[in-house]
Amino acid sequence: MLRVESVPTMNLFDADDPLSMAIKPPSSESAHEREARVSAELEAKRISDRIDEEIRAEREAKKRQNTEVKLLLLGQAESGKSTLQKQFQIFYAPASLDEERDSWRSVVYFNILRNIKRILQALDALDLGNEGGPSTQPSAPDVSMRDVSPEPDMDSAPFGAGPSRARDGTPGAADHSDVLSVPLSPPTRTQLANLKLRLSPLVSAESALADRLSGGMQLNASAKRRGGGVYVRSGWQSNVRINGRKRRADENHGKAAVTEAANLRNQLEEELDKVGRMLDACKEDIKQLWSHPFIKLLIDKRKLRLQESADHFFNSIDRVTDHEYTPSTDDILRSRLQTMGIASHSFSVTVNGKPILWHLYDVGGARGLRHTWVPYFDDANAIIFLAPISAFDQYLDEDPKMNRINDSLQLFTYICSNDLLKKVHLVLFLNKTDVLREKIAAGVSVKRYIPSFGDRKNNYETVIDYFRTHFLQVHRKNNEEQRVLYTHLTNVVDTKTTQGIIRNVRDSIFRRYLQEASLV
Ligand SMILES: Nc1nc2c(ncn2[C@@H]2O[C@H](COP(=O)(O)OP(=O)(O)OP(=O)(O)O)[C@@H](O)[C@H]2O)c(=O)[nH]1
Ligand SMILES: [Mg+2]
Known part of the structure; x- marks a missing residue:
């Protein structure tokens, strides 16, 4: 079957590796010396293996005594991991979400601006006549602080190749001859050119906000071109926290001295308020842009990768641009920020009267971030693997040749077959079922992207069944331990159904945990 990470084979004494060169035996080594060296190396390996085994046994024993449960949320980018984490937060620590609610205002603004920028960039590629406005194409070279470049290609795809699509992931790279072949009437051309001109200032506001959110951490130029978003590390909220928007006026009122922190807060608030005012001033243009039939066609034909929640935020533009706007819980669940590294969250849960610390x-x-998962495998108790099954018509930002369902299946194979995870409680979320339903209802053909789907009926139930069967097969083929796989069809932005599923998952994880720890 498919392998996800290819480990490069390395010559034992690689000339590029100074350590291996340092331990390389001398070229003058005699047969007797060689025998002695090999025997010493074997003995050293035996001791090292025994120590490893002791450490493993100790860790297992500790796991049993522990009053902690470690749950990993795994899956490809944009599969819904952070959204599910927010649902856990709503379930176990709603007050903490309230505390950071204000920080999400900047993310909501950023998401709206990012989608506008993508549409304007797509318009840039069309000749709309003399617009005279600033180009929305990135001009300055990027400084690479963190490369999230793709790993090498995987083995052959289980679903085969799909139709032609963007080769480099940029909106302009897709085949758009069909859009261009639609003759634009002069008034439409002028209308679009004017919209583009008036909305252009929002593009620089987007860049400034992206820098603010990521704390200056940037992607390299090629990752950006491929559509890379803003990566944030755990604790990003402190980059944009204002701590109560009303407080500023009170603090400043009649007081000469303000602290540096308050100054920074004020500056940030002013920046954000400015973006809010810009959006407010442009809201009618934004509505026009979003509802324009040509823009809809452009998005559809060129398969523009807008964020999942573009529709939600564009349709809420009046509410979001209100100067008293505070993000709703739904806004927070639909906001998009890419996670960099590992963000951990802890909740205290009482099970059978016993307090248990639940780490998420x-x-x-x-792809370029997946190597950071491995150190967490060792003492994990459970995994929720999220596979966005609506993504059958999409390709990875990191590798535009890789169908996203295909990537999910390969990743799931890697997780199911990983030795370190053999005993871990495994839960599979086939996520974004709501998006899948909408796509199927809109007539998007699965067979077009997944030729092996064949002439099956292009309806929701059949498609779900088809994808579920593939994931279950991966599990069955990699299940020497006879481990149960708990599968759920999910839409993790829906709080009501997700909370029910979280309860269900929690009970199954704790039941097993308590049995293993002999606590029942
Ligand atoms: N409609 C819908 N949107 C979803 C669902 N799950 C996640 N989303 C949206 O998809 C986007 C990506 O979700 P995230 O939770 O940020 O994805 P992630 O897996 O954490 O991505 P990385 O951090 O890049 O690995 C967000 O805008 C979410 O609101 C779902 O089930 N339905
Ligand atoms: Mg995330």
């Missing part, structure tokens, strides 16, 4: 690890799912 939300990982970054982009």
Whole structure:
């Protein structure tokens, strides 16, 4: 079957590796010396293996005594891990979400601006006549602080190749001859050119906000071109926290001295208020842009990768641009920020009268970040693997040749077959079922992207069944331990159904945990 990480084979004494060169035996080594060296190396390995085994046994024993449960949220980028983490937060620590509610205002603004920028960039590629406004194409070279470049190609795809699509992931790279072949009437051309001109200032506001959110951490130029978003590390909220928008006026009122922290807060608030005012001033243009039939066609034909929640935020533009706006819980669940590294969250849960600390690890799912998961495998108790099954018509930002369902299946194979995870409680979320339903209802053909789907009926139930069967097969083929796989069809932005599923998952994880720890 498919392997996800290819480990490069390395010559034992690689000339590029100074350590291996240092321990390389001398070229003058005699047969007797060689025998002695090999025997010493074997003995050293035996001792090292025994120590490893002792450490493993100790860790297992500790796991049993522990009153902690570690749950990993795994899956490709944009599969819904951080959204699910927010649902856990709503369930176990709603007050903490309230505390950071204000920080999400900047993310909501950023998401709206990012989608506008993508549409304007797509318009840039069309000749709309003399617009005279600033180009929305990135001009300055990027400084690479963190490369999230893709790993090498995987083995052959289980679903085969899909139709032609963007080769480099940029909106302009897709085949758009069909859009261009639609003759634009002069008034429409002028209308679009004017919209583009008036909305152009929002593009620089987007860049400033992206820098603010990521704390200056940037992607390299090629990752950006491929559509890379803003990566944030755990604790990003402190980059944009204002701590109560009303407080500023009170603090400043009649007081000469303000602290540096308050100054920074004020500056941030002013920046954000400015973006809010810009959005407010442009809201009619934004509505026009979003509802324009040509823009809809452009998004559809060129398969523009807008964020999942573009529709939600564009349709809420009046509410979001209100100067008293505070993000609703739904806004927070629909906001998009890419996770960099591992974000951990802890909740205290009482099970059978016993307090248990429940640690959740939300990982970054982009290919270049997956190596950071491995250190967490060792003492994990449970995994929720999220596979966005609506993504059958999409390709990875990191590798535009890789169908996203295909990537999910390969990743799931890696998780199911990983030795370190053999005993871990495994839960599979086939996520974004709501998006899948909408796509199917809109007539998007699965067979077009997944030729092996064949002539099956292009309806929701059949498609779900088809994908579920593939995931279950992966599990069955990699299940020497006879481990149960708990599968759920999910839409993790829906709080009501997700909370029910969280309860169900919690009970199954704790039941097993308590049995293993001999606590029942
Ligand atoms: N409609 C819908 N949107 C979803 C669902 N799950 C996640 N989303 C949205 O998809 C986007 C990506 O979700 P995230 O939770 O940020 O994805 P992630 O897996 O954490 O991605 P990385 O951090 O890049 O690895 C967000 O805008 C979410 O609101 C779902 O079930 N339905
Ligand atoms: Mg995330």
